[in-house]
Amino acid sequence: METVIRNLKARAKGFNYESICFPAQLDLIKDPSKLKAAFCTRRAAKSYTGGIYLVKECLENPGCNCLFLGLTRQTYMGIIWKDILKDLNKRYGLNISFNESSLMATFPNGSVIYVTGVDADGDEMNKLLGKKYRLVVLDEASMFSIDQRQLVYGILKPAMADWRGTICMTGTAANETQTLFYDVTKTDGAREPGWSVHEWNALDNPYVAVQWKEELEEISKIRPEFKETPLFKQWYLNQWVIDDEALVYKYNANRNRASGLPYDLSDWHYVLGIDLAHSPDSTAFTVNCYHPADKSMYVVLAEKYQKMDFTDVALKIKEFEKKYSFDAKICDGANKQGIAEMNNRHMSGLIVTEKMGKVEYINMFNGDLIQGRIKALPSCEELIKEWKSLVWKTEAGKVVLPRKEHDGIHNDLADSCLYAWRHCYNFLWHPMEKKPLWGTLEQWQPGHIEKLTEQVRREQNPNDLEVSWNEVWEEDDDPGKAFAPSEI
Numbered sequence: 125m126e127t128v129i130r131n132l133k134a135r136a137k138g139f140n141y142e143s144i145c146f147p148a149q150l151d152l153i154k155d156p157s158k159l160k161a162a163f164c165t166r167r168a169a170k171s172y173t174g175g176i177y178l179v180k181e182c183l184e185n186p187g188c189n190c191l192f193l194g195l196t197r198q199t200y201m202g203i204i205w206k207d208i209l210k211d212l213n214k215r216y217g218l219n220i221s222f223n224e225s226s227l228m229a230t231f232p233n234g235s236v237i238y239v240t241g242v243d244a245d246g247d248e249m250n251k252l253l254g255k256k257y258r259l260v261v262l263d264e265a266s267m268f269s270i271d272q273r274q275l276v277y278g279i280l281k282p283a284m285a286d287w288r289g290t291i292c293m294t295g296t297a298a299n300e301t302q303t304l305f306y307d308v309t310k311t312d313g314a315r316e317p318g319w320s321v322h323e324w325n326a327l328d329n330p331y332v333a334v335q336w337k338e339e340l341e342e343i344s345k346i347r348p349e350f351k352e353t354p355l356f357k358q359w360y361l362n363q364w365v366i367d368d369e370a371l372v373y374k375y376n377a378n379r380n381r382a383s384g385l386p387y388d389l390s391d392w393h394y395v396l397g398i399d400l401a402h403s404p405d406s407t408a409f410t411v412n413c414y415h416p417a418d419k420s421m422y423v424v425l426a427e428k429y430q431k432m433d434f435t436d437v438a439l440k441i442k443e444f445e446k447k448y449s450f451d452a453k454i455c456d457g458a459n460k461q462g463i464a465e466m467n468n469r470h471m472s473g474l475i476v477t478e479k480m481g482k483v484e485y486i487n488m489f490n491g492d493l494i495q496g497r498i499k500a501l502p503s504c505e506e507l508i509k510e511w512k513s514l515v516w517k518t519e520a521g522k523v524v525l526p527r528k529e530h531d532g533i534h535n536d537l538a539d540s541c542l543y544a545w546r547h548c549y550n551f552l553w554h555p556m557e558k559k560p561l562w563g564t565l566e567q568w569q570p571g572h573i574e575k576l577t578e579q580v581r582r583e584q585n586p587n588d589l590e591v592s593w594n595e596v597w598e599e600d601d602d603p604g605k606a607f608a609p610s611e612i
Contacts, residue, residue: 139216141180148324149173152292153180157320158284161265162294163309166359167326167336170294174261175208177292179218181259182235188258188287189236195267196241197227204239204263205229242270252279256286265305266295269532271404272304297358299370299515302533310364325362370518372486372529373538375511379496385422389415394448397544398455398474399536400437400462407432408536409440410507411448414550421492421548423500426507426537434462438470454543477543483527489542497550507537514538 142150152162152173164170178190192204205222209229213220221230227239235258242252260280265272280291295305307316315321326336340360343350350356354367368374385392392413399408406428414421432440441453455463457476466472492498500508515530516523529535560566 139179139183139212139218141176144176145173146328146330148322148328149176152322153177155320155322158288158290159318160290160292160320160322161305161308162292163321163323163362164294164296165325165362166296167329167332168324169329169331170296171203171263172208174263174292174294175204175212178237178259178261179209179212182231182237183218183233185235185258185287186233187235189238189255191252191255191257191260192237192239193260193262194239194241195264197239209237209239242268242275252283255283256289257283258287258289260284260289260291262291262293262295262305264295265293266298266300266303268303268305269300269530271532274404276304297362297364299354299358299366299518300530300533301364301366301513306364312364323362366513366515367518370515370523371512372514372516372535373511374490374493375508376493377508380493380499381508382420382422382499382501384501385413385424386415386418389418391415393451393548395544395547396441396444396448396450396453397540397542398437398441398453399540399543400456400459401536402432403430405534406430406536407437408540409444410504410537410541410544411444412541412544412548414548414553416553417555419550419553420497420499421545421550423498423504423507423541426500426504426541428506428536434465435470438466438472441466441472441474442470452547454547456539456543475547477546482542485542485546489545492545498545504537507541510535510538 141153145153146169149169152160153176162168162170162173174192178192181190182188194204205227209220210222212218213222213229219232222228223230229237229239231237240251257280260283262268262276268275276291276293283289284291293305293308295309297309300306301310304316308319309315309321309323327333329336343356343360354365354370357363357365392415394411394413397408397410397412401407407430408428409426410423411425412421412423429436429440444450453472453474454477455474457463457478460476463474463476467474489498510533514533514535516527517530518524
């Protein structure tokens, strides 16, 4: 009843964001920081907070531009457009003009809210260049698959200078941990500097607090096992945990790390894996090796570089060749012309591998990871980071079929290692014969006994004739005739 009375008073006075918002929303909106984030559970009114914030800025700053960014343009027509902006316009008589085709909400004072999506195609964010904004809200930022750093720091941040505007990201914990939003809101380690983070949950939202409490009680009573799942921890507790089922690679530090190559083996077979890219992805190199007497493939080096041209790649290969003698150098076949150029002009000797059947190869690769037959050395931290964070695309907490790697998470080193693994033959290994240490009883006794046995044999059979092979088979002029010792 108090909420209804408060809303009626707010409507009678016109739009007053302070009378609409609950305390956590007000704290975010009033925060003077130019970079801020709302890190909340589901049903905490993140999107509605963004809508109120956008309307406030447009009303207070005539003629300004504001921007609402979602995953896709179509998705957010039904959220920010219909359920928030049009709702606020009707409730408070704002007289906003809505253009359904361009998704522009124009205020009587000339301010405009643009609604668009940038996650369907990385090129979409380049369309934002050239504009200036008072406020930009990135909704569900944890789910973006594009390069968030490029979007926020490279494109949006310069566009805020004219109006000294604000960038606000909102989202809930998810599987994607290679995003700017994760770095800004993570709880394990230092957060991205320069950001003000606001955290609240659905219980802080007075409009759904009762329902949310009942939902939690129902889960505890009817399906308590759900509380142990990553999805519950993400949506209901807002914890950054990755669903193991969504992980592409089944890496485990206990079984897939090694401090170095086995000291008692030498003459390793080396294979170089290369994944070509320019930017924003990187050209990645992994040096992998195997030994006929060891069941594991070892990754001894993992490096990646941006903006390398084909000559740079060829020179880097030559640099590696000074240290390693490669049995094979494997490269993805996405740019066959470039590979031909490196092979013909730089004598790189690259073997092209196809990307067909990648998911099936990943399954087999995971089989070796699970059995501990793939080990990474300490120089491969960047590769390990990719293995630990790369996930399949998911919807509503479930992996989308057919499976496809998440577009916004780097997999350059993981791919290059996968290519090299396909040309390593550690699965053909066989244990080496263990030789006793020189000077030990086990080393000299068998030979000594053999010599004693021969000595006794000679003493017992002094008339035995010992003839070498050459003496028995000595050819004359006739190559078809051989003479026995008695005939010589």
